Amino acid sequence: MNAVTRLLRDLVAIPSVNPRLLGPDVETPAEEPVAEYLSVLAKKHGLDVSRQAVLPGRRNLLVRLKPSGKVKKRILLAPHMDVVPADDSQFKPSISNGRLYGRGACDTKGCIAAYFHALCQIAKYKQRLQHTEIIFLGLIDEEHLQSGSRAYARNGPKADLAIVGEPTRLQIITAHKxxxxxxxxxxxxxxxxxxxxxxxxxxxxxxxxxxxxxxxxxxxxxxxxxxxxxxxxxxxxxxxxxxxxxxxxxxxxxxxxxxxxxxxxxxxxxxxxxxxxxxxxxxxxxxxLRGVPCDALETNPALPLVQRFMKVARRRRTLGADFFTDASPLASAGIPAILYGPGDIAQAHTSEEWIDLTQLEQATEVVKRFLQEVES
Ligand SMILES: [Zn+2]
Missing domain, CATH: 3.30.70.360 (Alpha-Beta Plaits)
Incomplete structure (x- = not known):
């Protein structure tokens, strides 16, 4: 089993059900155990870890790869850490026929694994960027009110591009309703x-x-x-x-x-x-009925960083999606946002959620190459 698959398997085995989807009185550690697991891994790779308090007991995770010089550009890798409710059996990941099964496999622990592994690889080989800061942003509460991305949009450092983790079958999405x-x-x-x-x-x-x-x-x-x-x-x-x-x-x-x-x-x-x-x-x-704005997303595909990502991902055009995501609050704060990730939204929220492991590896490679070449 390769390293990114192992990482995904470990992440799926840590339940991180959004407590707001379980009823008003249910208390769970929510995203915390996933954030803790990633923090330990990040520190091992010499990455800078910080947290952003959002809701009682629930915090965004920020893992930074700082550039050697002054920060002139910033890129966010932003998947969400919460998952929708599932049977206990879905938190026991299994692998067969090139697929990993389990709750969150595609929505969006596959993206966490791909982005995080790519970032660790770059940190490991000391390929410091000169002026570009990369922030892995593990968001909370996407599945309910997107409180994590809304909080980051209010207080987080501005960025030049956010790659928001959603299962897009490796397509690049620049618009959603x-x-x-x-x-x-x-x-x-x-x-x-x-x-x-x-x-x-x-x-x-x-x-x-x-x-x-x-x-x-x-x-x-x-x-x-x-x-x-x-x-x-x-x-x-x-x-x-x-x-x-x-x-x-x-x-x-x-x-x-x-x-x-x-x-x-x-x-x-x-x-x-x-x-x-x-x-x-x-x-x-x-x-x-919700009290928070949920605006449509429309990011200009002609932006240089989007063009560069399209080139690395070998996509000539970008697509639209029907579903709402964390990209919208980030974009509303002036951070150009796109969606990109392994897996298919068709399997998200189902009782048999899975991800294609070949796509997982491809996404990891694309994100790694994009980060490596972002200053060239
Ligand atoms: Zn979802």
């Missing part, structure tokens, strides 16, 4: 079920709202097109209203997930929805 989670609520007037004409049904208002959003509004979304991302979408995932058959319901709400394209903001999208509903006499209230 954003999303808004809103609750829309309408208010009617309660009355006895025997005299419904004395009330005003909130359920009926909401039924009309749902119909308009999923037909007229949905059709209008298809007219917006992004070359890498296609059209924005809307999903109505929850509807709640009324209490009893014999009471005219006075409130009804829906929870919507509106996936956005770059450039769409909370205000523009909210106005767009209200404008569609207004001619029908509907004016729901909006409530943000």
């Amino acid at each position: 954003g999303d808004f989670w809103w609750q829309l609520k309408v208010v009617g007037k309660a009355a006895h079920g025997a005299t419904p004409h004395l009330g005003k049904s909130a359920v009926h208002q909401m039924a009309r709202t749902v119909e308009i959003l999923l037909t007229e509004y949905n059709d209008s979304l298809k007219e917006k097109q992004h070359p890498l991302l296609g059209s924005p979408t809307i999903n109505i995932g929850v509807i709640q209203g009324g209490t009893q058959p014999n009471i005219v319901p006075d409130t009804c709400s829906i929870d919507i997930d509106r996936r956005t394209l770059p450039g769409e903001t909370e205000n523009t999208v909210r106005k767009e929805i209200l404008d569609v509903l207004k001619p029908h006499g509907l004016k729901p209230d909006f409530l943000d």
Whole structure:
């Protein structure tokens, strides 16, 4: 077994389930044991280790390879350390047919192993860069509210490029959608079920709202097109209203997930929805269900560092992704961010998560070469 596979196997065997996905009262050490394991390894390689406090008991991990001279450029290698919940058996990694199975294998401990191993290799051979600082940034809480990347975006050192670890099948992703989670609520007037004409049904208002959003509004979304991302979408995932058959319901709400394209903001999208509903006499209230911005990502592939990475990875073009990532908060702080990593998002969060070990090795090699050549 090669060194990077061994590292991945060790990482998968350390559970780091995001406690926020386990319920309000569940306490676990979360990402800490993974961060501890990597810290020990980093120190062995003479790398500088520091931590950034984010949530109670949960900290980002920063492992730095400092340049020999003054820092003029900075590159972040930023995978996340948390994983989604799984059976105990998924924390016992197994290898067969060139795949490593286990929770987090592709999302995103494969990226941790690849990036971290590449960095250690460079540190080991004393290939100090002159003016480029490399920071391995192990993030917490990606799977819930991305608190780790949001905290780094607020307080962390600025950087010239962030390679965010997600399973992209070794493709380079420069754009992904954003999303808004809103609750829309309408208010009617309660009355006895025997005299419904004395009330005003909130359920009926909401039924009309749902119909308009999923037909007229949905059709209008298809007219917006992004070359890498296609059209924005809307999903109505929850509807709640009324209490009893014999009471005219006075409130009804829906929870919507509106996936956005770059450039769409909370205000523009909210106005767009209200404008569609207004001619029908509907004016729901909006409530943000998360309280954190989740904007779309769009990084210019023509940036010199992105071009250089594309060259090393032998990719002529970059792609878009449907899923939301830590790249968005980093990019919102002015750090150009791309996604690159081994494994396929199709296996993420499944009961049979796995990663292709050939891809793991290739990603390690690409990241290592990119870092080695970044100043040449
Ligand atoms: Zn995930």
